[in-house]
Amino acid sequence: MSSSSAPLKIVVIGGSAAGPKAAARARRLDEHASITLIQKDPDLSMASCGYPYYIGGVFDDRNQLICTPAGIVRDPNFFEKAKRIEALVLTEAVAIDRAAKTVTCRHLPSGETRVIPYDRLVIATGATPLFPQVPGTDLAGIHTLHSLGDADQLRAIRDQGQVRRAVVVGGGLIGFEVCEALHLAGIQITVIEKTDCILPFLDPDLARLVANHVRANGADIITGNGVAAFLGEHGRLTAVKLDNGTELPCELAVVAVGVRPNIALAQAAGLTIGEQGGIAVDEYMRTSDPDIYAAGDCVECTSLITGRKVRAPYGDIANLQGRVIGRNLIQPETATFPGITHTGICKIFDYTVGITGLSARQARALDFDIETATVAGLDIPGYMHGKLLISLMVAERGSGRVLGFQCIGPGDASKRVATVAMAIRGGLTVEDLGNADLPYAPPYSLALDHVIVSAHVLENKLRGLMHGVSAAEVKQRVDSGADCFIIDTRSPQEFEEMRLGIGETLIPQGALRGRLNELPEDKDREIILYCKISLRGYESAAILQAHGWRNVRVMEGGVMAWPYPREK
Structure with a gap:
């Protein structure tokens, strides 16, 4: 409770995630504080990550996006009665006077202004969707998915059933959701991504596998091509023109190319803005003004891996930061938010796509000396109807510290990503993770969980027991005509059912020792081995090395991680 005799005056700007969390936490710690919540939108505490599932018809009652677990809608009446928080909706904060310690806000329907005094202030103004600066953006039929109002509009379009073709601009998480x-x-979809690869937080081979899955489900993807213009007739969208001149007919376009922190209010108040474009805060989530806190999409945080400032526009992070602020509003400097590992997950058709930490590409760009391992396998045993997982783990060479993990596939990737996220948070090494005591029972895991197997493969590589090569590197060798000898170590039946068509020779693992005479006489010639997931490839590589071949490599992930066309 506040030590002041007069009730503490708290004002919170922003009513989506971080703001309401901070306000509610402060109320639990101080029953007598005066708390005012200012929200520009008509809704409060929106579960924005649920918007795509509302649009897709997974559920129909939009109030479920603004309800408590007990099913009570979080409207101003709820905040007043349950929380004793004054929630002002359709109200925009237009100015902060730090000297007078007041916030001026305007009620949007009426235009009336009000000046609210504060002892402590929270800025949770979120972010604004980025939009291509091209002709035609004012046409009807172009949308973003940022607010609940946006979700309502797209759900109405879905329910009306009049749109046949749509373009999604942006190949990130929101774009694919x-x-x-x-x-x-039933709408025909084309996703447009300006860069060469979708889902830029994934490394390219895994991103290609996800793209294959999306296309197999009937949607199209165009990469390496941006939007040059939106075209229309009579004020309505009719097509999207790409940088290469291609025109894609469509009645709907959804732009999902990222967000920019909403910092105008903070900037006008003279608060410090960080190098990444977000409001600068310390570990207590305080801004450069000790009586003003900030959280959510509008701030910068610290990477727990690199120590650098980053932006993390995620709902869960906003809630965590809001909780820290709520305590510090009442009990200053008693709660800290140390930083993030950039953990995220999403559903893309039947695939889960999960990430934590750094990708290999990001780690190399930051000058880390790394080793990686790509592993394919099941989430639970085959006799329990296990499903495929394909992952890529990243570790620092010298220390063995785990730096990142990506996991995709129809299997349960979520708990694997969560496990590695905590390993990264704890600074664990590959060896630590390879000896982790994780829960095992056939309905839930293999005896050696996918994460543990990934750590074992990576440990083998770090110790020089296995020399891996990625699918992309194998493809590059084949396309360039490099002098390498490729062996498929699967069974003849597997080979007949599906092969890669890269000039491979079938030598099943069980027959390898008896067919060594078929291998190159030059013991320094590169030999690449693989199987379905490359366990047999690894064991076969050990056999060849024992018989004197010195340049033996295993294609990591095997056939299941091959993202290019195959022969059937």
């Missing part, structure tokens, strides 16, 4: 939602409504 929207892609699936609209696809469920």
Whole structure:
């Protein structure tokens, strides 16, 4: 409780995630504080990550996006009665006077202004969707998915059933969640990504596998091509023109190319803005003004891996930061938010795509000396109807510290990503993770969980027991005509059912010792081995090394991680 005799005056700007969390936490710690919540939108505490599933028809009652676990809608009446928090909706904060310690706000329907005094202030103004600076953006039929109002509009379009073709601009998480939602409504979807690869937080081979899965489900993807213009007739969208001149007919376009922190209010108040474009805060989530805190999409945080400032526009992070602020509002400097590992997950058709930490590409760009391991396998035993997981783990060479993990596939990737996220948070090494005491029972895991197997493969590579090569590197060798000898160590039946068509020779693992005479006489010639997931490839590589071949490599992940066309 506040030590002051007069009730503490708290004002919170922003009513989505961080703001309400801070306000509610402060109320639990101080029953007598005066708390005012200012929200520009008509809704409060929106579960924005649920928007695509509402649009896609997974559920129909939009109030479920603004309800408590008990099913009570979080409207101003709820905040007044349950929390004793004054929630002002459709109200925009227009100025902060730090000297007078007041916030001026305007009620949008009426235009009336009000000046609210504060002892402590919270800025949770979120972010604004980025939009291509191209002709035609004012046409009807172009949307973003940022607010609940946006979700309502897209759900109405879905329910009306009049749109046949749509374009999603942006190949990130939100773009593909929207892609699936609209696809469920029977709309023909094309995703446009300006860079060469979708899902830029994934390394390229895994991103290609996800792209293959999306295309197999009937949606199209165009990469390496941006939007040059939106075209229309009579004020309505009719097509999207790409940088290469291609025109894609469509009645709907959803732009999902990222967000920019909403810092105008903080900037006008003279608060410090960080190098990444977000409000600068310390470990207590305080801004450069000790009586003003900030959280959510509008701030910068610290990477627990690199120590650098980053932006993390995620709902869970906003809630964590809001909770820290709520305590510090009442009990200053008693709660800290140390930073993030950039952990995220999403559903893309039947695939889960999960990440934590750094990708290999990011780690190399930051000058880490790394080793990686790509592993394919099941989440639970085959006799329990296990499903495929493909992952890539990243570790620092000298220390063995785990730096990152990506996991995709129809199997349960979520708990694997969560496990590695905590390993990264704890600064664990590959060896630590390879000896982790994780829960095992056939309905839930293999005896050696996918994460542990990934750590074992990576440990083998770090110790020089296995020399791996990625699918992309194998493809590059084949395309360039490099002098390498490729062996498929699967069974003849597997080979007949599906092969890669890269000039491979079939020598099943069980027959390898008896067919060594078929291998290159030059013991320094590169030999690449693989199987379905490359366990047999690894064991076969050990056999060849024992018989004197010195340049033996295993294609990591095997056939299941091959993202290029195959022969059937």
